[in-house]
Amino acid sequence: MPIDSIASSSHTRPVMRLLGALLGGFALAMLVPLAASLVLHEGLWPQYLASMLLCLAVGLGVFLRLRHDRRELQPSHGILLVAAVWLVLPLFAAVPFMLVSARLESLDISFTHAYFEAVSGLTTTGSTVLSGLDALPVSLNIWRTFMQWIGGMGILILAVAILPMLGVGGSQLFKAEIAGPVKDTRLTPRIAQTASGLWVVYVLMSLACFLAYWAGGMLPLDALMHMFTTVSLGGSSPHEASFGYFESPLLELIAIFFMMVASCNFALYFVALRKRSLRGFWKDLEVRATLATLVAGGLLAALILWLKGSYSVLDSLRFGIFNAISMATTTGYATTDFLLWPLFVPLLMLLLSGFATSAGSTGGGVKMVRVLILVQQGTRELVQLVHPRAVKPVRLGQTIVENRIIFSVLAFILFYWLTIMVLGMALVLSDLDLITAFSAVIASLHCVGPGLGMVGPASTYADLNTFQTWVCTLAMLLGRLEILSFMALLLPSFWRR
């Protein structure tokens, strides 16, 4: 279908209008690196200003052209909106990389790489194709990390306000009453209402994290940039050595704390804040399962490192727990090159990244709630094999989960698996080795960042060729598009509605 007819159809207009408005807002985000460049006298402010004006012009242009359209945004527009935002925003987020690269002799960033960086930032994946991070202009590192903070906020709104209305992969379950039950089913007021609620939680958590890092010994700029990428579970660092740069057990403890905090459902924090009680938080099955999985995963990693003789007891605990929790929460900070460890441990960490975060957090993967349903559904099948007449509903807390939702969850997980297979095989066909191919796809799809092989924690994604880079970009986007919504876009009947 030609772009022009998509853009002009009444089906897509309300989506385009909101997208235009979002682009206008997103342009303002570029004020941050612009200001940094001015303050630090880097001489790159014209590049950021140009990027900002371009984004503003396009966004307002689209918005103003469609401002007279009366059609309200409806839940049925959700899938298209989500896809459009994830595909278009990175285009504009990539512009500063290209302009700064054109200005500086020392940088040579292609469009492929700039778009990769932008997608990696906004999806809070945090993998990079840039080398020599410590030598990059600080403003560019600020943009890289600030993108993750913005992306994290966007993901929260998506998860709490939009996905539950779409029912992608059982995401009806993600709803949590935020700011009281939202009666309005129109999308715009709903998003606005939820956003303001989450905003408070996100900013408070960010503030606490920044202060803790600063008090823990980071320089203010480091504290700022690492706060951006901790609360968003993004994991980008302005340092080549990632979190290992600081060599500080105290800072690692702070990071572990905030990564675990950020991997829980943000809606629960909001409710806890409003009711001034953490009771609902601890009562939430998914949160308990998430935290238990993270702790158990960290301890298991430490145990195996110690048993296999990689470190002393204390160092096994320190390195095992930090890196396991960092990977499992899909943050992706590293404090050492864990590819040198016995393979079981990095594999375990990559597997955990598939489900060790809660829905309604900024984490990637299929989310713990879906695994909880899966486990119950599996047990139910076993019991029915032995007692064919047994009736054993799948529950989530007090709620009985309908069969329809269980089907969605199962389909979601199978599509997830299929995506890993297809993209992994595509990379193998392009002559990448097996470990690099599949770990790159998984680390991108789960929005973790570092994988194994050529894309491990001590290297970057720069050695991939153009085709391979685009496959990883696609994987990151699919991870955030929740795959099924992307697949739905491919259905001819979607466009015929």
Added chain:
Amino acid sequence: MPIDSIASSSHTRPVMRLLGALLGGFALAMLVPLAASLVLHEGLWPQYLASMLLCLAVGLGVFLRLRHDRRELQPSHGILLVAAVWLVLPLFAAVPFMLVSARLESLDISFTHAYFEAVSGLTTTGSTVLSGLDALPVSLNIWRTFMQWIGGMGILILAVAILPMLGVGGSQLFKAEIAGPVKDTRLTPRIAQTASGLWVVYVLMSLACFLAYWAGGMLPLDALMHMFTTVSLGGSSPHEASFGYFESPLLELIAIFFMMVASCNFALYFVALRKRSLRGFWKDLEVRATLATLVAGGLLAALILWLKGSYSVLDSLRFGIFNAISMATTTGYATTDFLLWPLFVPLLMLLLSGFATSAGSTGGGVKMVRVLILVQQGTRELVQLVHPRAVKPVRLGQTIVENRIIFSVLAFILFYWLTIMVLGMALVLSDLDLITAFSAVIASLHCVGPGLGMVGPASTYADLNTFQTWVCTLAMLLGRLEILSFMALLLPSFWRR
């Protein structure tokens, strides 16, 4: 639960009685290597005789002790029966290996290896831990290959007569009317009736395959042994170079034909024979999908070999199609060391082995019928995402598949995936490399035989340590136990019934 109380409970007696009878019958199978040893003057007949007498004595002993028990075997006994047969029969099938090894200086087969060989034979996996196959006593090679032929027959009876009654992973779907609708729900007459029907088909196919191999240029003994492992999709060969030993395109074509024939539902052949019409055969959706997948897989493998410059066009077709179809049908013959190919092709072949055979055949993997349901269920979810009120039933030919069965299929596939993960990670933890670990588990679970890495087509499973060998043995058994029935055995409530 102590063995003694299992054996004496009224719950398990009818199962033990049938198991005893089966052991008695299985003992007679050892007449074949016994006769071969006598004819070939190998001097190993006492070993086979002793193995046979042991098996006969135990089998008849158990049977006679329980012969007065009046309890009929019921469908609810099916799970236990299947598990008992698969665990116990290989114990006795392993005895000839141990006795011959004790007799010959040149052989040194531990219990672990003997049991591995027996399980590999009876499950028609065909992987081996023996080296120097060409130098083995011919009678032992006959036993290795004849075990696969017997195992194949057992698997057919299991798939057509027993699994449909158990409902493991949607196996209710496997039923095909054989010898007219079987009204009797008692298990014993049902098994007997089905067995006699399948027996005719299996023997006729075996005869045709033997004659074709012989006419194609094999020596009679080679033709016999390769017939044993072709119609059973077992893939054991008495030659170190596997099917490549013959270097004959004609024989390869014959093998391709019979592997494809044997990967279809045998019940359909029986019906075709009775009705003297192949119409029902071609009308079967699963058979068409299986054959189309095999042809497409073979051609894709050939295409990639040609594109990547591994061979000329003709050799790409010859080697690509044979090895791909051999792996995809879970046979596991090789005509070359395909690990030297671009990795995509052997990976593709291993993936295909997961589903490119029909239920009711001797193939491994999850079976095509389950994939057909999966694909329809996945499409249904996508359509419902876009059109929430759409109703689109999952069909198999004329039949609408119930939700309950779809759930079973989905659970089955997820348990399959979980099994691969858990066993693969166990092998990684035992310091096996990633490719060897996971390919060994997959090749064993799918009952293919050769994997990648250290267990590729040009090597054996002999380099694995004891723990790793047992993991692969377990994987082969789980593949034939359809995993869920094994898991059901682990439920405490199974034993409390």
